[in-house]
Amino acid sequence: SETRALVESRLALIPDFPEPGVLFRDLTPVFADGAAFHALAEALTAPFAGRFDVLAGVEARGFLLAAAASVAAGVGVLPIRKAGKLPRAVLREEYSLEYGTAALEVHEGELPPGTRVLIVDDVLATGGTVAAAARLVERAGWHVAGVSVAIELAELHGRDALPAGLEAYSLLSY
Template structure:
């Protein structure tokens, strides 16, 4: 399977969640066993020689691909969640959204100082949540060695914002526009 095939398995839903947005639905990709295996194998293959200690997956779709890639690489998985979803003591980072702000958090002991972390989510658009995840990992003393996404929306610029921060970005497919 090629990246073109992976792209063909992603359904586009116009005007969702609001008019003018082209929503990239990966549930159709996840429903295809061969496509899902290609996603996991491609991401794991890209990072197999990077000495990753742990994968941090961003809520919610990062929880689907992150553990599978972690298993393929033989490393652990850490969830990065919205405020109030984790049961033990947490650290948090507030970040700006288009209209307001939000907070993400992780358990205070999830990432040990010096651990090398791969951040994962399904899609990179503005990069706000991913950049907040980088801040959270740094706050914990970890080192983000890369970010991996299935989809990049390059016209929105989030991947470049992460690169400007000195972190490598890997993606499987791109969709132009927003």
């Protein structure tokens, strides 16, 4: 599609970042290009039109995408934050990184029970991050409407780490 080609043309590929052997896909040139950013934000919600009430962005690049897409869609944003940032009572989900663990948090009670939440992030790699976000949303009493990412690294099989039956969309897959 036109959007796919536009976003891909702005992607930067960085060899050996953050460590040797990793080819990092850098979206900052996409964010910096008005046409590409706008098209990407709309592409992330289009497959789920009418099936979500709010967008959840995963800190930090997911915040940019969720915020832009939420304005276009006329819905609110739920920030899914790294541990220790939110001031009120939180739910926390830990997930594995290559070395060690990390945790994501949301404010409990931030949304009404049953709210349909579309989770947005920049990259689906092993799937650990988005899977933790999905567990948080479910534990909070909301419904995961789906997962939408700009880029899926298909060889890492992140889809298989997501809860069974969860619909996942990626604009670009490598």
